[in-house]
Amino acid sequence: MRFFVNAKFDFIGRRRPAYIGTAIFMVLGLVITVVRGLNYSVEFTGGTLMQIHSQAPIDVGAVRTGLADQGITGAEIQTFGNDQELVIRARVAVEGSDADNTQVTSAAVAAALDGVLGAGSYDVVRTEAVGPKVGGELRSQAFFAIMLSFLAVLAYLAYRFEWRFGVAAVAATAHDVIATLLFIGIMRLEISLFVVAGILSVLGYSLNDTIVIFDRIRENLRQSRRDDFVAILNRSINETLPRTILTGGTSLGTLTALAVIGGEVIRPFALVMLFGVVVGTFSSIFIASPVLLEVENKWPGADAKGVPVVKRKPQTAS
Amino acid sequence: MSKSIRNRLLIIAGMIALAVFYLFPRTITIRERGPDGAMSDVQIRRIPLKLGLDLQGGMHLGLELDQSVKVSADPANDLQLALTVIRKRTNEFGVAEPLVQQQGAHRIVVELAGISDPARAKAIVQKAAFLEFKITDKTGSLERAIPAMDRALQQLGISAAAGSQPSASSAVQQLLGADTTAAVDSTAPVVGGVLSGLIQPASIAGGGAPGEYMIPETAFVRVASLFRIPAVARLIPRGYEIKFANAPTSVGVDSYRFLYVVEDRPIITGSALTDATAQLDPMTQGAIVVFELDRAGGRRFGTETQRHVGDFMAILLDDRVQGRPPVIQSRIDRRGQITLGNRSLQEAQDLALTLKAGALPVPLRIVEERQVGPSLGADAIRAGVIAAIVGTLFVIAIMIGYYRVSGMLAVLALFLYMLFSLGGLAALDATLTLPGLAGLVLSIGIAVDANVLIFERIREELALGKTVRLSVDEGFRHAMSAIVDSNVTTAITGLFLYQFGTGPVQGFAVTLVLGIAASMITAIFVTRTFFLVWLERKPAMQTLSI
Numbered sequence: 001m002r003f004f005v006n007a008k009f010d011f012i013g014r015r016r017p018a019y020i021g022t023a024i025f026m027v028l029g030l031v032i033t034v035v036r037g038l039n040y041s042v043e044f045t046g047g048t049l050m051q052i053h054s055q056a057p058i059d060v061g062a063v064r065t066g067l068a069d070q071g072i073t074g075a076e077i078q079t080f081g082n083d084q085e086l087v088i089r090a091r092v093a094v095e096g097s098d099a100d101n102t103q104v105t106s107a108a109v110a111a112a113l114d115g116v117l118g119a120g121s122y123d124v125v126r127t128e129a130v131g132p133k134v135g136g137e138l139r140s141q142a143f144f145a146i147m148l149s150f151l152a153v154l155a156y157l158a159y160r161f162e163w164r165f166g167v168a169a170v171a172a173t174a175h176d177v178i179a180t181l182l183f184i185g186i187m188r189l190e191i192s193l194f195v196v197a198g199i200l201s202v203l204g205y206s207l208n209d210t211i212v213i214f215d216r217i218r219e220n221l222r223q224s225r226r227d228d229f230v231a232i233l234n235r236s237i238n239e240t241l242p243r244t245i246l247t248g249g250t251s252l253g254t255l256t257a258l259a260v261i262g263g264e265v266i267r268p269f270a271l272v273m274l275f276g277v278v279v280g281t282f283s284s285i286f287i288a289s290p291v292l293l294e295v296e297n298k299w300p301g302a303d304a305k306g307v308p309v310v311k312r313k314p315q316t317a318s
Numbered sequence: 319m320s321k322s323i324r325n326r327l328l329i330i331a332g333m334i335a336l337a338v339f340y341l342f343p344r345t346i347t348i349r350e351r352g353p354d355g356a357m358s359d360v361q362i363r364r365i366p367l368k369l370g371l372d373l374q375g376g377m378h379l380g381l382e383l384d385q386s387v388k389v390s391a392d393p394a395n396d397l398q399l400a401l402t403v404i405r406k407r408t409n410e411f412g413v414a415e416p417l418v419q420q421q422g423a424h425r426i427v428v429e430l431a432g433i434s435d436p437a438r439a440k441a442i443v444q445k446a447a448f449l450e451f452k453i454t455d456k457t458g459s460l461e462r463a464i465p466a467m468d469r470a471l472q473q474l475g476i477s478a479a480a481g482s483q484p485s486a487s488s489a490v491q492q493l494l495g496a497d498t499t500a501a502v503d504s505t506a507p508v509v510g511g512v513l514s515g516l517i518q519p520a521s522i523a524g525g526g527a528p529g530e531y532m533i534p535e536t537a538f539v540r541v542a543s544l545f546r547i548p549a550v551a552r553l554i555p556r557g558y559e560i561k562f563a564n565a566p567t568s569v570g571v572d573s574y575r576f577l578y579v580v581e582d583r584p585i586i587t588g589s590a591l592t593d594a595t596a597q598l599d600p601m602t603q604g605a606i607v608v609f610e611l612d613r614a615g616g617r618r619f620g621t622e623t624q625r626h627v628g629d630f631m632a633i634l635l636d637d638r639v640q641g642r643p644p645v646i647q648s649r650i651d652r653r654g655q656i657t658l659g660n661r662s663l664q665e666a667q668d669l670a671l672t673l674k675a676g677a678l679p680v681p682l683r684i685v686e687e688r689q690v691g692p693s694l695g696a697d698a699i700r701a702g703v704i705a706a707i708v709g710t711l712f713v714i715a716i717m718i719g720y721y722r723v724s725g726m727l728a729v730l731a732l733f734l735y736m737l738f739s740l741g742g743l744a745a746l747d748a749t750l751t752l753p754g755l756a757g758l759v760l761s762i763g764i765a766v767d768a769n770v771l772i773f774e775r776i777r778e779e780l781a782l783g784k785t786v787r788l789s790v791d792e793g794f795r796h797a798m799s800a801i802v803d804s805n806v807t808t809a810i811t812g813l814f815l816y817q818f819g820t821g822p823v824q825g826f827a828v829t830l831v832l833g834i835a836a837s838m839i840t841a842i843f844v845t846r847t848f849f850l851v852w853l854e855r856k857p858a859m860q861t862l863s864i
Binding site: 002051053102103106123124125126127129130131133134141142144145148149152153156157160161169193194196197198200201203204205207208209211212214215216218219239240242243246247249250251253254255257258260261262263265266269273 | 684686687689694698700701709720760762764766781796799800803806818
């Protein structure tokens with residue numbers, strides 16, 4: 001049994017429709033995300049999250065009133081799974097208190113719950129109280145880590161392949177990270193640390209997928225230097241297509257299992273990864289390779305066929 | 319069997335043995351607090367894989383010096399002191415493997431696994447535990463100062479709220495036997511004065527030490543803030559300060575808060591303390607903390623108490639007076655006790671613990687708190703494990719269905735991959751978190767991908783008409799560069815995440831990088847060895863089950 005043996009699809013020829021499709025998704029996603037805003041968890045914005053489990057069904061309205069009495073307005077209150085489990089997110093500190101002193105807000109939430117539900121009639125399943133300072137640090141750290149890893153990947157690919165490959169791989173991966181962020185915005189998923197781990201996994205998967213195709217391009221370039229570059233790109237994508245389908249398929253299967261039966265905590269991560277596998281596969285074929293072609297058209301060189309030139313003097317503007 | 323194959327099998331056996339060794343259940347000693355409050359060492363056997371707080375439940379606290387109350391002269395040094403104090407406290411707290419470490423330049427991270435009473439844990443970590451003994455004022459200087467304070471408040475436009483009971487407002491007047499006509503006297507009470515209306519000597523509630531006053535509990539917050547107004551604070555008698563009791567007291571049906579005027583110079587502080595233990599007072603059955611002072615502290619305490627025989631001594635913990643000040647009956651040397659009244663033995667134990675570990679140099683505030691109940695973690699594990707099993711079965715079915723015998727070899731290698739990554743986690747003493755599990759799932763995908771890359775390549779070579787043996791060799795050889803390059807780039811991102819990430823992100827990075835390493839070993843080395851054995855056993859094989 002083999003799939004897509006000797007496939008001869010003209011992927012590169014269809015790059016413009018793919019660009020347009022991506023552009024439409026990006027613009028739509030950007031509009032939706034900008035209008036509604038990204039839904040950061042309290043870990044990033046600062047604030048207090050409390051998840052409680054009560055013996056009796058909880059009246060959300062009463063909890064909201066109780067919170068307002070304690071000086072907490074604009075808290076998000078959601079049931080979690082069933083109506084006995086409740087998640088409260090208070091992002092704004094109690095008026096007049098030091099926002100970085102997280103305990104004031106959690107105490108106020110606890111007091112409100114004691115008042116509405118009765119002390120002892122509920123269990124606190126989870127608490128997260130993060131000062132805005134810590135939240136800001138987390139955000140910048142995640143961003144910093146992704147950017148630096150991009151640089152390192154560029155350097156590695158420039159060393160192992162050639163700088164053009166590095167640029168194309170990072171472009172495709174950046175595309176995937178942005179698309180995943182927009183997907184999160186469209187789906188209104190909460191950006192928690194766990195979802196950030198999902199975005200990072202997408203980054204890893206997408207790079208992996210792109211490199212496998214690039215590896216084949218590198219090999220085919222060495223074997224047949226005289227061929228047309230577009231033909232080589234198409235051939236490489238087609239030759240690796242069985243692997244792309246199989247690996248993508250098994251990943252999607254595993255992630256579907258995680259999304260469906262993995263539980264409430266894992267689901268957002270699994271959804272992000274599901275989207276990431278689809279977009280990562282798409283971008284390896286329709287973004288990474290075409291970008292490689294565009295870069296090659298724009299900056300052709302003696303080493304244009306991707307053969308690493310180790311001793312190449314940097315061009316100086318004279 | 320050729321020598322090279324035997325060597326390869328030996329290496330694989332060695333790696334399996336190493337992984338099993340690291341994962342083998344071992345005896346771990348943890349300190350636990352028994353029901354009697356004593357600490358004891360308990361030994362348990364378990365697989366040495368550490369679960370993160372999100373999986374086993376527990377509490378994560380981020381603490382910073384709170385300089386809004388007291389400015390630290392040397393923050394770096396104070397943070398180190400605080401770190402030592404918290405470490406001592408958590409070691410006695412009775413949690414297995416508490417984690418206390420510095421993060422960055424300004425923060426202390428405390429992780430307590432599987433705790434059941436988060437409020438108590440927070441109190442123990444955060445309590446400054448600053449102990450002072452101060453003599454109460456027996457000169458009645460507050461009574462003389464109150465009229466001036468009230469006048470100062472009146473000038474600021476603050477006077478008694480309308481509707482306050484007139485009888486209460488004249489309490490001080492009656493006590494002093496003041497003549498209401500003597501309005502010109504500077505010490506005369508101000509009619510309608512706020513403080514004079516709220517503060518009354520504790521002696522009317524029976525007993526009462528000198529310098530002890532009471533205010534209605536409902537007015538406690540207001541009075542405390544009035545004393546902080548600079549115009550009033552200036553009028554507090556020189557050499558004295560005003561402190562409140564740590565809890566309200568019921569007098570009849572009403573609830574009152576005691577207020578004390580004490581000398582601002584402590585006769586001794588908790589830094590001289592060497593030991594503290596919680597006990598039940600045999601007389602009253604109330605909880606007490608018995609403490610012992612060091613030699614120098616004992617000498618000073620002895621001299622001071624001798625000088626103050628007959629005076630009352632307030633015991634202040636974190637600026638609040640504990641219980642009602644006892645009278646000093648005779649010289650006290652190195653041993654003393656703090657009476658906690660009707661509070662529980664548990665509270666007395668916690669107090670003894672914090673006193674013994676020493677005071678925090680500067681109060682700490684909690685800037686980050688994460689707490690997961692054990693049930694949530696258990697639910698997450700259960701659902702996650704079921705999903706992982708279903709996902710793995712799906713992968714196994716596809717691999718065997720698609721690649722037949724070769725697929726079986728790959729599945730066998732996949733099991734070794736899991737053994738190696740878990741063994742690696744145990745060997746590195748890494749903590750498995752929920753994002754860490756996600757990293758593991760991703761690396762399973764990478765491990766499968768490596769096999770897929772190899773098998774697809776072998777199929778291509780076979781399709782070119784090469785022999786089985788040559789196709790296998792070429793397949794592994796050509797797939798190698800793709801596997802190495804794609805895995806190394808992913809590992810690079812993992813390393814950066816580890817370097818610049820915090821807790822959960824780091825957990826993800828560790829399992830990812832470890833998983834990549836394990837997957838490269840299994841795909842390139844283990845699966846290859848399986849193929850070599852297979853080909854050696856059936857050298858005449860014309861077609862490959864792939």
